[in-house]
Each structure stands twice: as C-alpha cells, then as structure tokens.
Amino acid sequence: MxxxxxxxxxxxxxxxxxxxxxxxxxxxxxxxxxxxxxxxxxxxxxxxxxxxxxxxxxxxxxxxxxxxxxxxxxxxxxxxxxxxxxxxxxxxxxxxxxxxxxxxxxxxxxxxxxxxxxxxxxxxxxxxxxxxxxxxxxxxxxxxxxxxxxxxxxxxxxxxxxxxxxxxxxxxxxxxxxxxxxxxxxxxxxxxxxxxxRAVPLLPARQLPAYHRLVTTGFTGTGGSLHATLRRHHPRGRLDAAFRAVRLEHDTPVGSVWPEQWLALHRLLA
Known part of the structure; x- marks a missing residue:
C-alpha cells in the first residue's frame, strides 16, 4: 500500500x-x-x-x-x-x-x-x-x-x-x-x-484670518520650536513677553501648545 x-x-x-x-x-x-x-x-x-x-x-x-x-x-x-x-x-x-x-x-x-x-x-x-x-x-x-x-x-x-x-x-x-x-x-x-x-465664536470673524496665519506659520516647524518659528515674524521682545504671559517655554514644541494658549498669543501679537 x-x-x-x-x-x-x-x-x-x-x-x-x-x-x-x-x-x-x-x-x-x-x-x-x-x-x-x-x-x-x-x-x-x-x-x-x-x-x-x-x-x-x-x-x-x-x-x-x-x-x-x-x-x-x-x-x-x-x-x-x-x-x-x-x-x-x-x-x-x-x-x-x-x-x-x-x-x-x-x-x-x-x-x-x-x-x-x-x-x-x-x-x-x-x-x-x-x-x-x-x-x-x-x-x-x-x-x-x-x-x-x-x-x-x-x-x-x-x-x-x-x-x-x-x-x-x-x-x-x-x-x-x-x-x-x-x-x-x-x-x-x-x-x-x-x-x-460654538454659538459664540471665541474670536470675531474679522480676526480669524490673522489667527489662521499665526497658526499656519507656527506649524511650519522652521526653527525647531514654536518660539524659534515665530521669532522670524515678530519682534524678539514682544514675542518673549507674549510667551511669558501664556507660560510657554522657548523650547516648547508646536504640538504641545494648547488651543487657549494660541488664542492668547494671537491677542498679544496681533
């Protein structure tokens, strides 16, 4: 067999x-x-x-x-x-x-x-x-x-x-x-x-374009941190003061910034 x-x-x-x-x-x-x-x-x-x-x-x-x-x-x-x-x-x-x-x-x-x-x-x-x-x-x-x-x-x-x-x-x-x-x-x-x-937006419509420009610029990643990126577009003294006001370190990565901090940065830098 x-x-x-x-x-x-x-x-x-x-x-x-x-x-x-x-x-x-x-x-x-x-x-x-x-x-x-x-x-x-x-x-x-x-x-x-x-x-x-x-x-x-x-x-x-x-x-x-x-x-x-x-x-x-x-x-x-x-x-x-x-x-x-x-x-x-x-x-x-x-x-x-x-x-x-x-x-x-x-x-x-x-x-x-x-x-x-x-x-x-x-x-x-x-x-x-x-x-x-x-x-x-x-x-x-x-x-x-x-x-x-x-x-x-x-x-x-x-x-x-x-x-x-x-x-x-x-x-x-x-x-x-x-x-x-x-x-x-x-x-x-x-x-x-x-x-x-939101029933009431956190920013008026006329401010949204400037806010969008700030966020878009910040997320380009040039410079290694949000502060380094924004330093190319804002006076150093004013930017440092804004970061102190919202309690952000200069080496903070862009993704670690809260939405509320972005809104505060917009108001301080606009």
Missing amino acids: PAAGPEPASRPARRTERDRSRRVLSQNFLADPGALRRVVKAARLGPDDLILEVGAGRGDLTRALAAGCRRLIAYEIDQVLAERLAAACADLDHVECRAEDFLAAVPPAEPFAVVGNIPWALTARVVDWCLAAPRLTSATLLVQWEYARKRTGDFGRWSRLTVLTWPIVHWRLSGRVPRTAFRPVPGVDAGILRLDR
Missing part, C-alpha cells in the same frame, strides 16, 4: 463581491446594543433636530437615532445595504433613506447635526465636509481611536486642524468603543469624536 501523501493545502475562502465591497467601503457594523446607546447619548439629540446620518448601513443606529429627533436623513452608498436600510425604516415616516454618497450631498440650509459610524478610510473627508457646512451645529462620529485622540489633544499634543478651527469648533473625545462591538471586528478600537460649533 503506498504511503499516504501530504494533506492538500486548504484553499483560501473565495472572496465574494459583497466581501470586496465591504473592504473597499470600510464597512464595520456596530453590532453591540450598549455601544449603540452610547453613540445616541453622545449625540445629545433634541426633539426638534434634523439629523444627517453617514454610512447608515443596515439601519441599527438609524432606528435608535430616529427615536429622538424630528427628522432624519440616512445616507448609504452601498446599494445592497441601502435596500435593507429602506426596508428597516419603512415604518418611520420622519426618516428619509438616500442611496447616495454623503460627501456629495449639499448641506441643509437649516441647522442640522451629523451622526454616524463612518467609513474610517473616509474620516478626513467626512470631517472636512462637516467643518465646511455653515449650518452644522454638531457632529458625533465613530472614528478610529487614534484619530479621535489626536484631534482632541488626548496624547498631550494638538493637531494643526484642531487649533485652526478651535475658535469656532469645540473638539471633544466622548468615549471609547471596543473593536469587539463591530462586525466584522476591525483591528483597532473606535473613539466617539464630538464636534460642536
């Missing part, structure tokens, strides 16, 4: 069109009921609110959000999921399901909020859309944990985008959601990122 040969190597499971679509669209569905409730709580909905949901998927978060708002427009670009979403919300008269790309949507002319378990590959574009929408009141977004920490100063460092927009937008980290709350399970945890447009 001939000796048994080696076991044939198992073939990898063949990816279906749906598998490829989920990978391209970064589809990780929030499956944990407790996590859904945390997102809804973080959104702080009011009964008169208009909500736009990004990446509504199968409608689990959609139905939870719909219970607390006046009107909800749910966007889902995946046509298969959009059909499931429409079926899941068929009994909700105040919910409109759109099989469209949220990023191509025209922002409403009335005040509105954005909520969503967004595709992580599109995080920067979704955030930019929200920041550019003049009537947006808030955005509550499930994003990668590292991104949420980076944008809210949780690493002890502040990003250029956060500092630039701080006079008109408050960035807040509203919680952590473990990766096991999603299906399929992603490689990292998620963070609940909350953006709130």
Whole structure:
C-alpha cells in the first residue's frame, strides 16, 4: 500500500463581491446594543433636530437615532445595504433613506447635526465636509481611536486642524468603543469624536484670518520650536513677553501648545 501523501493545502475562502465591497467601503457594523446607546447619548439629540446620518448601513443606529429627533436623513452608498436600510425604516415616516454618497450631498440650509459610524478610510473627508457646512451645529462620529485622540489633544499634543478651527469648533473625545462591538471586528478600537460649533465664536470673524496665519506659520516647524518659528515674524521682545504671559517655554514644541494658549498669543501679537 503506498504511503499516504501530504494533506492538500486548504484553499483560501473565495472572496465574494459583497466581501470586496465591504473592504473597499470600510464597512464595520456596530453590532453591540450598549455601544449603540452610547453613540445616541453622545449625540445629545433634541426633539426638534434634523439629523444627517453617514454610512447608515443596515439601519441599527438609524432606528435608535430616529427615536429622538424630528427628522432624519440616512445616507448609504452601498446599494445592497441601502435596500435593507429602506426596508428597516419603512415604518418611520420622519426618516428619509438616500442611496447616495454623503460627501456629495449639499448641506441643509437649516441647522442640522451629523451622526454616524463612518467609513474610517473616509474620516478626513467626512470631517472636512462637516467643518465646511455653515449650518452644522454638531457632529458625533465613530472614528478610529487614534484619530479621535489626536484631534482632541488626548496624547498631550494638538493637531494643526484642531487649533485652526478651535475658535469656532469645540473638539471633544466622548468615549471609547471596543473593536469587539463591530462586525466584522476591525483591528483597532473606535473613539466617539464630538464636534460642536460654538454659538459664540471665541474670536470675531474679522480676526480669524490673522489667527489662521499665526497658526499656519507656527506649524511650519522652521526653527525647531514654536518660539524659534515665530521669532522670524515678530519682534524678539514682544514675542518673549507674549510667551511669558501664556507660560510657554522657548523650547516648547508646536504640538504641545494648547488651543487657549494660541488664542492668547494671537491677542498679544496681533
């Protein structure tokens, strides 16, 4: 009897069109009921609110959000999921399901909020859309944990985008959601990122261009520290006095400067 040969190597499971679509669209569905409730709580909905949901998927978060708002427009670009979403919300008269790309949507002319378990590959574009929408009141977004920490100063460092927009937008980290709350399970945890447009900006509109120039210059990194960078653009004595006033050392890296310190520097140097 001939000796048994080696076991044939198992073939990898063949990816279906749906598998490829989920990978391209970064589809990780929030499956944990407790996590859904945390997102809804973080959104702080009011009964008169208009909500736009990004990446509504199968409608689990959609139905939870719909219970607390006046009107909800749910966007889902995946046509298969959009059909499931429409079926899941068929009994909700105040919910409109759109099989469209949220990023191509025209922002409403009335005040509105954005909520969503967004595709992580599109995080920067979704955030930019929200920041550019003049009537947006808030955005509550499930994003990668590292991104949420980076944008809210949780690493002890502040990003250029956060500092630039701080006079008109408050960035807040509203919680952590473990990766096991999603299906399929992603490689990292998620963070609940909350953006709130300030009812009263911290600077008048006429001062924003000068503030933006200061921040943009400071983040160029020429000189090795914020003081060394700004010294190229401001008199040494005046700059030293401003740094003493806001309690900044001359060797402080630009990312370690708090948004409130940037605002104070603007007022002292403008």
